[in-house]
Amino acid sequence: MTGRQAAIEADRCLYCFDAPCTIACPTHIDVPAFIKKISTGNLRGSAREILSANVLGHSCGRVCPTEVLCEGACVMHEKGESPIEIGRLQRYAVEQVLHNNIQLFRPGPFNGKRVACIGAGPASLACAAELAKYGYNVSIYDRNELPGGLNTYGIAAYKARAADSVREADLVKQLGVQVCQRFEVGRDISFADLENQFDAVFIGIGLGETWPLDLPGENLYGVYGAIEFIEETKTRAFAQVEVGRRVACIGAGNTAIDVVTAARRLGADTVYLIYRRGEPEMPAFAYEYELAKQDGVSFLWQTQPVRVFGEGGVVTGLGCVRTRLGSPDAKGRRSPTPIPGTEFRLDVDMVVRAVGQKPTTDPLRAVNGLELNFDGTVKINDRHQTGNPKFFAGGDCTNGGKEVVDAVADGMAAARALDAWLASLRAAS
Ligand SMILES: Cc1cc2nc3c(=O)[nH]c(=O)nc-3n(C[C@H](O)[C@H](O)[C@H](O)COP(=O)(O)OP(=O)(O)OC[C@H]3O[C@@H](n4cnc5c(N)ncnc54)[C@H](O)[C@@H]3O)c2cc1C
Numbered sequence: 001m002t003g004r005q006a007a008i009e010a011d012r013c014l015y016c017f018d019a020p021c022t023i024a025c026p027t028h029i030d031v032p033a034f035i036k037k038i039s040t041g042n043l044r045g046s047a048r049e050i051l052s053a054n055v056l057g058h059s060c061g062r063v064c065p066t067e068v069l070c071e072g073a074c075v076m077h078e079k080g081e082s083p084i085e086i087g088r089l090q091r092y093a094v095e096q097v098l099h100n101n102i103q104l105f106r107p108g109p110f111n112g113k114r115v116a117c118i119g120a121g122p123a124s125l126a127c128a129a130e131l132a133k134y135g136y137n138v139s140i141y142d143r144n145e146l147p148g149g150l151n152t153y154g155i156a157a158y159k160a161r162a163a164d165s166v167r168e169a170d171l172v173k174q175l176g177v178q179v180c181q182r183f184e185v186g187r188d189i190s191f192a193d194l195e196n197q198f199d200a201v202f203i204g205i206g207l208g209e210t211w212p213l214d215l216p217g218e219n220l221y222g223v224y225g226a227i228e229f230i231e232e233t234k235t236r237a238f239a240q241v242e243v244g245r246r247v248a249c250i251g252a253g254n255t256a257i258d259v260v261t262a263a264r265r266l267g268a269d270t271v272y273l274i275y276r277r278g279e280p281e282m283p284a285f286a287y288e289y290e291l292a293k294q295d296g297v298s299f300l301w302q303t304q305p306v307r308v309f310g311e312g313g314v315v316t317g318l319g320c321v322r323t324r325l326g327s328p329d330a331k332g333r334r335s336p337t338p339i340p341g342t343e344f345r346l347d348v349d350m351v352v353r354a355v356g357q358k359p360t361t362d363p364l365r366a367v368n369g370l371e372l373n374f375d376g377t378v379k380i381n382d383r384h385q386t387g388n389p390k391f392f393a394g395g396d397c398t399n400g401g402k403e404v405v406d407a408v409a410d411g412m413a414a415a416r417a418l419d420a421w422l423a424s425l426r427a428a429s
């Protein structure tokens with residue numbers, strides 16, 4: 001957005017009382033307040049408004065599903081007009097701060113307490129930034145080479161560039177937070193050592209690798225997990241990313257859309273998205289689906305993969321079968337059943353699994369008292385505290401995989417709860 005475009009768009013805002021856009025945002029950014037500051041030319045004040053509620057406000061301006069959050073709630077819809085472009089305005093305001101390397105916040109005076117955050121994804125970065133402002137000494141430990149978690153490594157490159165995500169993590173480092181990369185908790189330091197060395201610990205480890213499909217031939221060369229494939233597109237030059245000529249992606253969530261659009265844009269001739277239910281049941285957001293249609297992806301509804309074919313250890317095809325959907329169950333889900341005799345083969349040279357991520361459960365079993373839910377997510381109470389009171393948790397590892405803005409909201413809520421818990425211990429002693 002140019003300054004003029006931003007000013008014109010900001011002037012359309014009605015500055016609603018009890019703004020529904022703010023209520024719809026999980027981090028409750030005061031949208032009318034930041035837009036008003038853009039319209040009066042106070043960009044620094046606008047960015048301060050955004051970043052005080054959400055330290056990853058720049059990323060969220062790019063990757064948030066604004067159509068179903070703030071912009072979806074904008075009253076302009078009721079007037080039959082297009083919603084205010086909140087995401088683009090947000091990006092515009094924060095870009096000025098990032099571009100000019102302006103430091104808006106300072107760490108609070110040291111309060112004598114130390115906190116460790118595990119993982120440098122959105123949840124931990126938000127938690128660490130908030131705690132640093134309260135005066136905590138915070139150390140983040142992350143096993144990747146770069147900070148940002150899936151924001152850096154997982155979200156499709158056309159939405160969020162890795163470099164922008166890393167630049168945003170610098171805002172957290174400016175608050176005095178120490179970020180140790182290539183440092184895996186459970187391998188380079190034990191959970192017990194962290195528990196002994198710090199006053200409290202925040203777990204923001206996200207989820208793990210993509211679930212397998214348990215299909216014959218799944219180990220052939222040319223079968224990828226969605227996260228691994230997208231990571232390639234974000235960490236290598238596009239020309240170096242290996243992409244098939246004919247690609248099949250299994251799954252129909254937002255991650256599957258990222259895979260198929262990336263595959264098309266990297267030069268694949270034919271890209272199939274294969275889903276065992278129908279178009280109405282597709283979990284991806286409508287606007288993401290639209291994008292994939294525009295990119296020329298072929299959708300195979302009510303189709304289930306049954307095996308991967310290969311020659312010489314390399315993928316040559318995908319065996320599929322058509323499905324029939326049963327009546328909706330109590331949750332409204334219609335179960336697919338394969339229809340005998342409808343088997344067919346697709347000639348493809350690359351298969352990508354996009355059927356969700358496995359929770360990382362094994363290392364967490366080492367934490368005394370910490371419990372896991374039946375689906376492998378970390379069990380927390382309404383104050384983000386785990387069964388071990390010194391350990392708090394938030395983000396994908398507790399919610400099973402939502403959006404960046406939810407992880408940020410969790411990280412900030414956990415920081416507030418952790419601060420209140422340590423204050424209650426001080427008061428009791
Ligand atoms: C393909 C894909 C596309 C997505 N697209 C969008 C989108 O368009 N918009 C959106 O809002 N959201 C999107 N999301 C969701 C979003 O990325 C996540 O909700 C968000 O990143 C979760 O943040 P987190 O901090 O909980 O976890 P993560 O981002 O996963 O970060 C966890 C960090 O912890 C580190 N870690 C794990 N274990 C250890 C350990 N033992 N020791 C040290 N470090 C450890 C990991 O390396 C990682 O850096 C997408 C997700 C995927 C998979």
Ligand code: SF4
Nearest residue numbers: 013014016021074075
């Ligand atoms: S709902 Fe729309 S018009 Fe009202 S304050 Fe929010 S962005 Fe402005």
